[in-house]
Amino acid sequence: MSGVPRIGPEAFDGARLGRPGVWAVEFLADWCPYCRDFAPRFEALGAMGANLLAVDLSDLGSPLWERFGIDIVPTVLVFQDGAIVVRADGVPMEGLGPSDLAAIRAALETRGGMAASSAGRRAPRTRDRP
16 A cells, blocks of 8 residues: 555554544555455545555454454554544455445545545445445
8 A cells, every 4th residue: 555654553552543533544464365455445545635544464463453353354443533433344255345435435524534625526336245
């Protein structure tokens, strides 16, 4: 993800969690093909003015897996002023789909986490997973 700041789990608490505002945080792993597939769609939210962060959970021993109840990557949590307000968990053998991305985008738009100029634009319709 070239346009999304990417950090390791040890830097997570100091990065954005306690700061005011709305942030979408993708938890991903280098070894996950579904994370690689989802990355361009997540990155596109940044181009629309969303505050994004990616956290690398390639280390299965990271305490963030348990702390946030992450069972599968990618998982996206939307934080507002440090509290989780929306959660999109990946699905085994599918990852995150268009409906997940739409829910993340809607949460960002309605909570003021995207630039005002993008709020009126709609994402192109895509085929949703079954």
